[in-house]
Amino acid sequence: MAKSGVLGYPRIGADREWKKALEAFWSGKLGEPELHLQLREIRLSHLQKQREKGIDFIPVNDFSYYDHMLDTAVMFGVIPKRFSFEGEKVPLSVYYGIARGTEHAAASEMTKWFNTNYHYIVPELEGVRPVLTENKPLIAYREAKANLGLEGRPVLVGPLTFLKLCKGYEASEIDSWLSRILPLYVQVLRELEEEGVQWIQIDEPILATNPTEADVRRLYTVYETFAASAPNLNIMLQTYFESVEYYRDIVGLPVKGIGLDLVHGLGGNLSSIKQWGFPEDKLLGAGIIDGRGVWKAPLRKKWELLQELSQVVAVERIVLQTSCSLLHVPVTAKRETKLPAELKDALAFADEKLDELVVLTTALSQGEAAIADKLAENDRVYRTLERSGGRNRTDIHQRVSAIAAQKAQRSRPFEERQLIQRQKWQLPLLPTTTIGSFPQSAEVRKARQMWRKGELSDGRYGEFIREQIDIWIRLQEELGLDVLVHGEFERTDMVEFFGEKLAGFAFTQNGWVQSYGSRCVKPPIIYGDVAYTGAMTVEETAYAQSRTDRPVKGMLTGPVTMMNWSFVREDITREQIAYQLAYALRQEVEALERAGIGMIQVDEPAVREGLPLKRSDRAKYLEWAVKAFRIATCTVKETTQIHTHMCYCDFHDMIDSIKEMDADVISLETSRSHGELIHSFELNTYRQGIGLGVYDIHSPRIPPVEEMNGMIDRALRVLDPKLFWINPDCGLKTRGIEETAASLRNMVEAARIAREKYKASGHIS
Ligand code: GLN
Ligand code: ZN
Numbered sequence: 001m002a003k004s005g006v007l008g009y010p011r012i013g014a015d016r017e018w019k020k021a022l023e024a025f026w027s028g029k030l031g032e033p034e035l036h037l038q039l040r041e042i043r044l045s046h047l048q049k050q051r052e053k054g055i056d057f058i059p060v061n062d063f064s065y066y067d068h069m070l071d072t073a074v075m076f077g078v079i080p081k082r083f084s085f086e087g088e089k090v091p092l093s094v095y096y097g098i099a100r101g102t103e104h105a106a107a108s109e110m111t112k113w114f115n116t117n118y119h120y121i122v123p124e125l126e127g128v129r130p131v132l133t134e135n136k137p138l139i140a141y142r143e144a145k146a147n148l149g150l151e152g153r154p155v156l157v158g159p160l161t162f163l164k165l166c167k168g169y170e171a172s173e174i175d176s177w178l179s180r181i182l183p184l185y186v187q188v189l190r191e192l193e194e195e196g197v198q199w200i201q202i203d204e205p206i207l208a209t210n211p212t213e214a215d216v217r218r219l220y221t222v223y224e225t226f227a228a229s230a231p232n233l234n235i236m237l238q239t240y241f242e243s244v245e246y247y248r249d250i251v252g253l254p255v256k257g258i259g260l261d262l263v264h265g266l267g268g269n270l271s272s273i274k275q276w277g278f279p280e281d282k283l284l285g286a287g288i289i290d291g292r293g294v295w296k297a298p299l300r301k302k303w304e305l306l307q308e309l310s311q312v313v314a315v316e317r318i319v320l321q322t323s324c325s326l327l328h329v330p331v332t333a334k335r336e337t338k339l340p341a342e343l344k345d346a347l348a349f350a351d352e353k354l355d356e357l358v359v360l361t362t363a364l365s366q367g368e369a370a371i372a373d374k375l376a377e378n379d380r381v382y383r384t385l386e387r388s389g390g391r392n393r394t395d396i397h398q399r400v401s402a403i404a405a406q407k408a409q410r411s412r413p414f415e416e417r418q419l420i421q422r423q424k425w426q427l428p429l430l431p432t433t434t435i436g437s438f439p440q441s442a443e444v445r446k447a448r449q450m451w452r453k454g455e456l457s458d459g460r461y462g463e464f465i466r467e468q469i470d471i472w473i474r475l476q477e478e479l480g481l482d483v484l485v486h487g488e489f490e491r492t493d494m495v496e497f498f499g500e501k502l503a504g505f506a507f508t509q510n511g512w513v514q515s516y517g518s519r520c521v522k523p524p525i526i527y528g529d530v531a532y533t534g535a536m537t538v539e540e541t542a543y544a545q546s547r548t549d550r551p552v553k554g555m556l557t558g559p560v561t562m563m564n565w566s567f568v569r570e571d572i573t574r575e576q577i578a579y580q581l582a583y584a585l586r587q588e589v590e591a592l593e594r595a596g597i598g599m600i601q602v603d604e605p606a607v608r609e610g611l612p613l614k615r616s617d618r619a620k621y622l623e624w625a626v627k628a629f630r631i632a633t634c635t636v637k638e639t640t641q642i643h644t645h646m647c648y649c650d651f652h653d654m655i656d657s658i659k660e661m662d663a664d665v666i667s668l669e670t671s672r673s674h675g676e677l678i679h680s681f682e683l684n685t686y687r688q689g690i691g692l693g694v695y696d697i698h699s700p701r702i703p704p705v706e707e708m709n710g711m712i713d714r715a716l717r718v719l720d721p722k723l724f725w726i727n728p729d730c731g732l733k734t735r736g737i738e739e740t741a742a743s744l745r746n747m748v749e750a751a752r753i754a755r756e757k758y759k760a761s762g763h764i765s
Pocket of ligand 2: 435605645646647669729730731
């Protein structure tokens, strides 16, 4: 008999009760004992749900009070020194301190979990002596057993992945760290074995990236040690997000199961299985239900895949699994009441995916006939979706493929545009600007809420927005900024705002997913052909421009960012979706230009996020991502200045692609890695307009003038002053009004000082 298994279940709850409990605790409204009680109830109800659905391998210890990497770190006593913690059990104050910072100690850095939008807390090894503070998987296992009589499968981040994601050590020290951490893992495993635990899921997603031969050796050390230390504990060595490298070595490890992603790594993993076979002494964790997408599994295709697999692996050795943890999808599609029927019928969030696992497991054990009606129903759902008008805009298909076949090139190269634009815009040396948004004050948020509820008419709301624009245009002039923005007061989220105005997008009511800590996001779903339906930003931008003689920059979200921050359809490629978005945005760019806007910024903060995990796939992605940006921006006049903006990612290995985008000006956030970035520009000449953020926007602190001059000077050691712009790191929507004004005043002063200096030094005419 085949079995089913889940790699992790969303923590947040259908009503985000997890988030609410955490936030109530942080604000002091909920005591610690009540927090424990509430979370326990949530946790147990999730286990109960999976059992009721009929899942065989149900994960425990996938739950967390914040993040599973932080849990792992804390369990091993990896607590940054600045929290000066001594003792055995780590209290919640320290746990949350690491995640969110305290009065005395800064939070640890967080970063994206592989290529997902989930952020984990980066453990810091520096100066730490690892000790086992508690056996979390054991506690979780016992809880499920005692309360529900359920034999859970504990989940644990594996040692190789854990260490690779830690910081605070040199690459050459990894083996010595491994030898320090390994005994702690062994202790955890031994205690589980003694308890009578049957299976543990050890996650090693690092194997789906580009591990080295040395890593494979380390893997052998680790899993041989485990096999020798806890021989009766069965290990499912779990990988996900991509196919594994070194397949033959990995399936040769002394473990009892190997979990492979057969959705996101299908091509590579399936051909490895077919080519090299699969060992007969192991279970295959076949990750066939997509843990990252929101669509129903195309059952017939999945069934065919299973038949192919069962040629190589005996049915009783297959565990049908989610491709990764369900952490990355919303909880249930049942409660969506406002979506078009054809779309709603085609959605499967976490709970619906549990059903799918069970259906396929049944089929595998009992044969196709057992699920004949499910197959027929699934065929119907897909047929309806395929035929829906929203997916069959032949006008869009033709136009976009014609555009994609062209080169997407501005009428003149940058060197020529630069001269023409300098002539036209007459900007001072080192021009000052901002990234787009200004503070979304309580007043702004309240007005928008009232308008959404119908308590404020369109007319009054429009008036309110214009008032805000007036205030900020006046303020920007008074501060002496050179290129102004309208402030984005009418926008909440930079994708949602545009998605709501374009065809092809849908918005769920409850489709929340955890992004970091208690912070959840509700990504839109791109389910149809994306099409322009009319101007989106022209009114506000043109209004702002009518109130000043200085240039006002139009402000759009770029095609790749819109795609990467959405759930997308799977019947066409991401490249095609990006081009559809690009074509729609091009029409907005052109509309802005026609309305007299001569500078247009197309933000692409999320380009890096779409970067494939495997190095070999990256060039191709970057090529079409850049092309999408160019499609959106290439049809304007040579005098029109195209800006772009990127932030909070590593740019240094992307500089060539950034050049290729061919923007006239780019602004980059630098607070993360100013020094490194400057170094990258030492190695790569960049000869287009560029502004490296001169202050971090994450703090209410007002940056002193000298500090910003320091940043400018350092940047100008490697960048041409004639091409350099002065701007903050990112948008200012989360900041207060007063501090924003004060910071920008200092920034303008810093620019003035720098101008004097560089003119005087004869650097510039
Ligand atoms: N224009 C946007 C803003 O200023 C850019 C936001 C971003 O980079 N994430 O808010
Ligand atoms: Zn930004």
